[in-house]
Amino acid sequence: MIESHLEITGVNMDFPTPTGPFRALEDVNLKLKKGEFVSIIGHSGCGKSTVLNVVAGLYLASKGGIVLNGKEVREPGPERAMVFQNHSLLPWLTAYENVELAVKQIFKGKKSKAEMKDWIEHNLALVHMDHAMHKRPDEISGGMKQRVGIARALAMEPEILLLDEPFGALDALTRAHLQDSVMEIQAELGNTIMMVTHDVDEAVLLSDRIVMMTNGPAATVGEILEVNLPRPRERIAVSEDPDYNHCRHEVLRFLYERHGNKEEETNADAPGNGNGNGKAKSDADTSEQEKTEASPKMKAENIVDFNKQPEEKVA
Amino acid sequence: MSSDTIYERKINLQLPEFLRYLTPKKVLVSIGTPLMGIALFLFIWAALAPHVVTSLGAVPGPKQVYEQFTMLVDEHQAERAKEAAFYQRQEKRNAKKLAENPDAVVKIRDYTGNPTFFDQIGTSLFTVMAGFILAALIAIPIGIVAGLSKTVYAAINPLIQIFKPVSPLAWLPIVTMIVSATYVTSEPMFDKSFLNSAITVLLCCLWPTIISTAVGVTNVSKDLQNVSHVLNLNWWTHVRKIVLPSAIPMIFTGLRLSLGIAWMVLIAAEMLSQNPGLGKFVWDEFQNGSSNSLGRILVAVVVIGVIGFMLDRTMLFLQQKVSWDKSVALR
Ligand SMILES: Nc1ncnc2c1ncn2[C@@H]1O[C@H](COP(=O)(O)OP(=O)(O)OP(=O)(O)O)[C@@H](O)[C@H]1O
Ligand SMILES: [Mg+2]
Numbered sequence: 170m171i172e173s174h175l176e177i178t179g180v181n182m183d184f185p186t187p188t189g190p191f192r193a194l195e196d197v198n199l200k201l202k203k204g205e206f207v208s209i210i211g212h213s214g215c216g217k218s219t220v221l222n223v224v225a226g227l228y229l230a231s232k233g234g235i236v237l238n239g240k241e242v243r244e245p246g247p248e249r250a251m252v253f254q255n256h257s258l259l260p261w262l263t264a265y266e267n268v269e270l271a272v273k274q275i276f277k278g279k280k281s282k283a284e285m286k287d288w289i290e291h292n293l294a295l296v297h298m299d300h301a302m303h304k305r306p307d308e309i310s311g312g313m314k315q316r317v318g319i320a321r322a323l324a325m326e327p328e329i330l331l332l333d334e335p336f337g338a339l340d341a342l343t344r345a346h347l348q349d350s351v352m353e354i355q356a357e358l359g360n361t362i363m364m365v366t367h368d369v370d371e372a373v374l375l376s377d378r379i380v381m382m383t384n385g386p387a388a389t390v391g392e393i394l395e396v397n398l399p400r401p402r403e404r405i406a407v408s409e410d411p412d413y414n415h416c417r418h419e420v421l422r423f424l425y426e427r428h429g430n431k432e433e434e435t436n437a438d439a440p441g442n443g444n445g446n447g448k449a450k451s452d453a454d455t456s457e458q459e460k461t462e463a464s465p466k467m468k469a470e471n472i473v474d475f476n477k478q479p480e481e482k483v484a
Numbered sequence: 485m486s487s488d489t490i491y492e493r494k495i496n497l498q499l500p501e502f503l504r505y506l507t508p509k510k511v512l513v514s515i516g517t518p519l520m521g522i523a524l525f526l527f528i529w530a531a532l533a534p535h536v537v538t539s540l541g542a543v544p545g546p547k548q549v550y551e552q553f554t555m556l557v558d559e560h561q562a563e564r565a566k567e568a569a570f571y572q573r574q575e576k577r578n579a580k581k582l583a584e585n586p587d588a589v590v591k592i593r594d595y596t597g598n599p600t601f602f603d604q605i606g607t608s609l610f611t612v613m614a615g616f617i618l619a620a621l622i623a624i625p626i627g628i629v630a631g632l633s634k635t636v637y638a639a640i641n642p643l644i645q646i647f648k649p650v651s652p653l654a655w656l657p658i659v660t661m662i663v664s665a666t667y668v669t670s671e672p673m674f675d676k677s678f679l680n681s682a683i684t685v686l687l688c689c690l691w692p693t694i695i696s697t698a699v700g701v702t703n704v705s706k707d708l709q710n711v712s713h714v715l716n717l718n719w720w721t722h723v724r725k726i727v728l729p730s731a732i733p734m735i736f737t738g739l740r741l742s743l744g745i746a747w748m749v750l751i752a753a754e755m756l757s758q759n760p761g762l763g764k765f766v767w768d769e770f771q772n773g774s775s776n777s778l779g780r781i782l783v784a785v786v787v788i789g790v791i792g793f794m795l796d797r798t799m800l801f802l803q804q805k806v807s808w809d810k811s812v813a814l815r
Contacts, residue, residue, distance in 0.1 A: 225710075225714060226713070227710050227713060227714070244713075245710075245713040245714045245716065246714075246716060247714065247715060247716050249714070250714065251710075251714050253707060253710065253711070255707060257707040257708060257710065257711050259708060259711070259725065259726065259729070260808070260809075261729040261808030261809075262725075270715065270717075270725060271715055274715045274716065274717060274721075275715075305808075325715075
């Protein structure tokens, strides 16, 4: 077997809080092959962004660590580009200049000025932002900002692309378009991609494996689902595939059923989060699951709102 | 009736955007109210002033102060005329000399008249700007470094906290002694009095700028710092592209505070040390003790206030020029 490219081994993440350390992650283990597409799915606040931040090197794991190509990484680096959940564009730079900052940083001395300009414009065109590339973040919509954030990460040609809910603020059509672009780019460049998402269809369509995380605090990898659909995947054709529907079903089952149980366990020892309350919530969610199951034709636009889950208390 | 409204609309469309919202009522409120406040103040002043009698006569009212102002303008013009005449006479004499003997050595002596009120304004403005700009050039880099490094901050914070509350006038004797001891050249580029005032100003307006800049730099959003980390920006690019733009509003807050302090300190320093400038003008009039003195001092007071206000507005204007966020409120 090929030696793993990116290894997350025994990662614990404790955040210091006024009331003592808060354990967000406990013993997270994951191995990624080169060129693999892995989605992370889980309830809001369980620690998905934290996992990405540890891989990016923005947080240093309290225990365990990240090994990339056989070397431990403890710091951020441009070979691990990140698309942030809240886009994080510099508000004083235009879309073009935001991408330019990254491109200049990485291709200084490797590309000529004109080549850089072409490259920046190419990447902005890829996310359909060429018409507004000289606008500043406060002049464009939330979805447009996210697209610029994606363009900035893509323009870095990273070995590993970390996407934190990259398509969250987009309309269905743009989202579908960008999902296709990401698949194409990955097929072409062979980047390893880790993506956090709340969208089950998106996870199944794009991923080679789906990592389902248990609820926090002390969240960890719950189940890993292999998606063995042939590539290239075409969204309409694939939605008819029984394997596809099986995968969707598995993810939904994990999120609602298994999670409901786990939820009650955690609620039992989390003060201020009543047991009955947790139960009521999971009941409501189960009925929603049935609704989504009942209309498989609308999958592409079907985003489950996990934010309905009770937020974890920092305790 | 309907033709009326159409006519109105036509006019409205031709007006610039901001004027379109200026209804007569709004104009009255935005211009009329402050004017009314000023008028009320002048009225009370005029009514009360004659009742306050000093050894130099009654406190002058607005009318007398205005008269003193016109007198100061006249004096200034007279002085300028005298100066022009002085140079003209010299030139004439020199021309005559040269005509008689082409090899004669001619020179023009400098005019050494008394500085007028307006000369003093110029001196004060120049001094305050020199001290302030120098202070900004020192304080902003220190503030940035202190904001970026906890160690540096911890090292300089106690010093700042101790020096900040020191009255500028306590610095003045020390500055004077040091300047007169160290600044000894046969051909001085600056007057010693100018250096004394400027350095005292500098010492007082370092601290607010350092503190505000450091606070602005520490408060750079975590998200943007993450971007900088992921991109591996080097220190200089990080400062230029991320830290400075985020800290600009706080830096300007500090600069405006500093400039306000600088202007107050300067007038006091000039009074105390007899350095040329508006402060000296006030002091001289006080010592002079003529019946016009109080009026002239009041002219100076108003001018000092107006200049302080304009300095602050200039900083705001600069902030709007420099800042990426053009919507900063004028306050
Ligand atoms: N800097 C921090 N300090 C303290 N606690 C933190 C910090 N960052 C995250 N947490 C806690 O860690 C847990 C996981 O947060 P994280 O942002 O990773 O969740 P998430 O799965 O990305 O949620 P969402 O889907 O809403 O983005 C949360 O309970 C959060 O309160
Ligand atoms: Mg998150």
